[in-house]
Amino acid sequence: MPPGPEFGKLFRTFEHTAFRLETRDEYKSTNETEALRQFVAGEPVDMGWFDNWLNMIRDATAEGRRFMRVRVVTMPLTDYSRFGVFCSKYTNTAGEDIRYLRRDEATGLPDYDYWLFDSRKLVRMHFDKDENFLGGEIIDDPAVVVDHNHWRDAAWHRAAQRDDFAT
Numbered sequence: 001m002p003p004g005p006e007f008g009k010l011f012r013t014f015e016h017t018a019f020r021l022e023t024r025d026e027y028k029s030t031n032e033t034e035a036l037r038q039f040v041a042g043e044p045v046d047m048g049w050f051d052n053w054l055n056m057i058r059d060a061t062a063e064g065r066r067f068m069r070v071r072v073v074t075m076p077l078t079d080y081s082r083f084g085v086f087c088s089k090y091t092n093t094a095g096e097d098i099r100y101l102r103r104d105e106a107t108g109l110p111d112y113d114y115w116l117f118d119s120r121k122l123v124r125m126h127f128d129k130d131e132n133f134l135g136g137e138i139i140d141d142p143a144v145v146v147d148h149n150h151w152r153d154a155a156w157h158r159a160a161q162r163d164d165f166a167t
Contacts, residue, residue: 007123007136009057014117018060019152020069021114023106026080028131037082047090054094061095069098070155072106088162099159109151122148135153 011018031049038045057067071088073081088098113125115136122145123136137144 004046006065009134010117010121010123011060014060014065014121016118017068017116018118019116019156020070021116021151021155022071023109023111023113023130024127025074025078026131027127027133029133032083036080036083039086040079040101045086047087050071050090054090057091057094057096067091067096068156069096070101070152070159071098072103072109072155074103085162085166089166094164098162099156100162100165101155101159106155110148111156114148116145116148116152119149119152120145 035045035047035049060067069091071081071084073084077085085100088096091098113123115123117123122139124139125136126134128134142152
């Protein structure tokens with residue numbers, strides 16, 4: 001499933017929960033390039049690029065749906081990971097619960113990113129060597145989906161809440 005409307009539809013149509021495991025120390029996205037540059041330079045960060053995502057989270061959480069995410073991070077944090085901690089104060093305020101797990105505490109978890117919608121629809125994410133998102137692979141095998149539910153629960157249990165991690 002390439003990035004775009006089909007992938008985006010999953011975020012508007014899930015019923016209860018959308019969980020993301022993030023395992024990379026950097027992601028490339030043209031829509032956040034300038035904000036990342038501003039952040040690293042210590043300049044005021046224009047967050048306008050983030051409005052659509054934040055509005056979607058607000059709408060979903062107002063309907064009682066949950067966005068949850070665990071970011072596995074290398075210490076010390078990369079510039080991109082520090083930028084992610086900065087951005088997560090906005091997403092958490094909008095209703096997404098983003099937590100952090102140090103890479104050395106992430107043993108037994110996959111080394112790839114995935115989204116898990118309603119504990120039953122698994123999308124494994126694929127990236128190129130330059131960290132650009134290529135698309136998602138929908139995996140229907142029930143045993144594989146159960147494994148990813150287990151990893152979600154293990155990651156969630158070990159991860160620190162954003163505000164605790166940020167301090």
